Amino acid sequence: MSDPILSVEGVVKRFAGVTAVDGAGLSVGAGEIVGLIGPNGSGKSTMVNMVTGEMPADSGTFRFDGRDITALPAWRRARLGMARSFQMLRLFGSLSVEDNLLLARHISMKRSMWESVLGARPAREEEEAVRARARELLGWFDLAPFADRKVTALSIGQQRMVELARGVIADPRLFVLDEPAAGLSPPNVDRLIALIRRMRDEFGISILLVEHDMRVVRDLCDRVVVLDSGTKIAEGPPAAVTQDPVVVEAYIGRGWKRRAQA
Ligand SMILES: Nc1ncnc2c1ncn2[C@@H]1O[C@H](COP(=O)(O)OP(=O)(O)OP(=O)(O)O)[C@@H](O)[C@H]1O
Ligand SMILES: [Mg+2]
Structure with a gap:
């Protein structure tokens, strides 16, 4: 496989009293759609905010398109070809x-x-x-x-x-999406899935996507990374990962079933 477009290693982010991301890493291959999932509060948004440079990491290395971007602010990462959307819309x-x-x-x-x-x-x-x-x-x-x-x-x-x-x-070469399906009706979720796939297929955009909607994750992602309490607990194809006992365990009692069926 060619070098990943994004590769992130050993990321730590602490807030007062909380370690939101605790040594996790991830990568996105060129043309790949990677899902970042995990229970509420597991560090997904914090992770993507550090990937795009909105938030500084306490430690960790960020490489984009073969280049170390760890020290670069968000606007410079954007100019290098990173786009993002927010969990709360910012238009x-x-x-x-x-x-x-x-x-x-x-x-x-x-x-x-x-x-x-x-x-x-x-x-x-x-x-x-x-x-x-x-x-x-x-x-x-x-x-x-x-x-x-x-x-x-x-x-x-x-x-x-x-x-x-x-x-x-x-x-962009990489589009980072934080819960793009949030608040969408089922027919609009279908359209969203088709559009994101076309963004990859027709424009060659690689995608890192935080998502709670398991239908989006299963239909769209080539690979999934699972965070729990800021640590990576599983990684692999969506079908295998969502049945992994360790992953199911992490979600039990934290609304997995409720949100997965929503
Ligand atoms: N700016 C902040 N200040 C203090 N604590 C924060 C801040 N942002 C996030 N946290 C804490 O860090 C942890 C991870 O939060 P984060 O928003 O990254 O989770 P998430 O996986 O995106 O959750 P969700 O699925 O609910 O969107 C949580 O305990 C959260 O309360
Ligand atoms: Mg979030």
């Missing part, structure tokens, strides 16, 4: 759907907004290309009719699609 609610995409692209582009505004000719051409790409992606995510609407006027399901489109417009 610009008062902007239109299309403007949310344009803004995301501007933030990720090497050329600054100023250069675009001042209108050097290549910048204006780039601007047009970005706008065309935004429209194409809105079509791709079934959002074209909503391009000019404010984000807050959309349903939660549509807002989640905007989050995905906003990540994809930055042309």
Whole structure:
């Protein structure tokens, strides 16, 4: 197998009184969809926040695309090709759907907004290309009719699609998704599964995904990593991992059945 696009080792994160991540590691191969699962409070969001650089780790090594990114802040990791979505949506609610995409692209582009505004000719051409790409992606995510609407006027399901489109417009190599299926109706979960698979197949984006919905995990993930109290307790194909007695044990009494069937 070629080198992984993401490889994380020996990560520790302590908050006052709690060791949220306790020496765990994980990797994502090029073109792979990896699920990060575990009971509530097992350290999943903390782990992905450290992967994307939103939160510093107390210790551990982070490598992305063959390069040590441990010391790099979130915006530099984003420029290297990491996108993310949040467990709680973080869109610009008062902007239109299309403007949310344009803004995301501007933030990720090497050329600054100023250069675009001042209108050097290549910048204006780039601007047009970005706008065309935004429209194409809105079509791709079934959002074209909503391009000019404010984000807050959309349903939660549509807002989640905007989050995905906003990540994809930055042309990431790795997309980190924290509970993308949360709050979605079953038909929208089906659409989400199909779209994430297409993001990988058509755009070649590797995916690290935190998810409680076991249908998403089973249908989508090539491999699953299980955290419990900040430690990796299992890793492997979803069918095997979700039947592993150690994993089932970790979830018992912590809402596994309730959430898995939800
Ligand atoms: N900013 C913080 N300050 C203090 N403690 C925190 C902070 N963030 C997380 N924790 C604690 O760290 C542990 C891991 O939390 P984390 O949010 O990473 O879990 P999770 O696996 O994402 O859970 P969930 O499935 O509920 O989203 C929990 O005990 C949590 O209370
Ligand atoms: Mg979480």
